[in-house]
Amino acid sequence: MKERKWISKTDGIVLCALVLCAAGCLLWRAFAQPGAVATVTVDGETVLQIDLQTAADAQSYTLENGVRLVAEDHAVRFAESDCPDGICMETGAISKAGETAACVPNRTVVYITGGTANDVDMIVY
Amino acid sequence: MKAKTYRIALTGLLGACAVALSYLESLLPTAAFLPPGAKPGLSNLANMFAAEVLGPLPAFGIAFLKAGFAALTRGGTAGIMSLCGGIFSTAVMLLLFRKDRKLGYVGIGVISAVCHNLGQLCVAAAMVGNLSVLAYLPALLLFGVVAGALTGLICRAVSPMLRKVTARFQIKS
């Protein structure tokens, strides 16, 4: 039986495809607008929405499951969680539309939306 | 030593290696540009070798062992995520080693690493009930490519030696 190669032409194609795909997504994301609203969900249910545009001074939100979030400087982060690995807190502060921070053990997700016109409830003119 | 006994012993050894590698990785700090919690996944080396040389049962066995270790040290959630990622990537490895002749070690390493991440992410999305965690996908893809390539290369380097040993015990791959 022919020995399997270290790296083959097909490998190259697969590699390039994956890298291009990922890089494209990341590049597109790099131009994301600063987000307007942070939505917090627990078990898929929205439990809290934080207006990031007005969140300049630190504000702390403690959820029913004990997770504590802090909104500060138009960004939001996990500040306290009893999860074993603390990955959620490692994520740091997120502020751009499309960014997400999650604490899977506590079933808690924070994601950022908005930054464009549909982001207010109404426009007065 | 009988082939069967040897196979079990080797599976155990590989499992131990996988757990040791997992532990060592958990000591590494997460780099700032990486998705939180992302690890190189060198313990996949054990799965990969088992999938290539020992067959499905040992390969899945190692995946379960790793998941058990993760559950014990980092909690049930980490365990489930490790299990789903591990099973998915091991299944894909097995398939590729059996059916595909075009991919090299690097290719298989990369695809299985990406599958591992994908599996974990899907479970995470299901557990939190929110698809927004898929936002990590691009970063995890990119990281999976690097880590997977590394795993593939190491596997290729180590594989002939291990193969030599197993051949002596008439283990058919």
Added chain:
Amino acid sequence: MGSVIRVNAYGGTQDEAQTLCEAACDAVQALDTRVLSKTASSSELYRLNHTDAADFPVAVSSELWDALAETKAIYAHSGGKAALASGALTSLWGMDTDTFRVPTQEEIDAARALCSDDTVQLDAENSTVSFAPGQELNLGSTGKGIGCDRAAEILREAVTAGTISGAVASVGGSVATVGSPDGESSAWRVGIRDPYGAANEYFATLSVGEAFLSTSGSYEKQFTENGKTYHHILDLTTGYPAETQLVSVTILAKTGLQSDALSTLCFLLGEAESREVLDLYDAQAVFVYADKTVSATESIRNDITLVNDAYTWR
């Protein structure tokens, strides 16, 4: 008033919300065609304006009387710059029918003479109205606010009944917020139209609880004749569009009528002279100047976020 009416309801089932929104829109529309419109011959105001002076004083519905009385009361603070009886001049400029033209000075002087509220008599006891021959009463600058009041009434009933947690209505740009988006304490986010941007662009967001908001801006209903651009907010003391450094004024007030009337009034008065009347009605204001600087009354300053980098605080 030919205005776009929008109602968004939150926290109810889709069907209920849909029904409610339609009901609110219909009610506002009906109020306009039945009572407030200056140009629709079906409206009470139209009939009033076309009543022969010999028949004065004439009795009107309490709905119309209240609207006329409060509009007149607010414009009494304008020093003659705005009036309930501004119809002669707005008609002359074609403001009511979107058929703009620049009148001659003689025409303007003649029309201005008919725009004083001193000759408008509103009798509360008998709910009657009378004014001088040739005068035209105009609710053009308060009608949208009154529409908001009507919409808010309907929406508040639904919130009280628990059908929805809250709703936001827009009648031609005047906004009413009722209840809350999620049934809890969270605020509404209202964008203030960017005077130099497209219709869906805003330069600032304002977070409010239950409130009525209106904006008067020179960017609206502009027209150009002989290279000069005219806007629609007339200063009755000159008979021409107001000369001001302001490009828009947004008012947050207790009722839609107040917010709508005050936005026009404060646009005409300017920031400094608006303070007194704003205090009187316990209203808040955001002033936007032509150089894209912004100022606001103290108590809402912290609720405002400038989202367009071109705008700065004054």
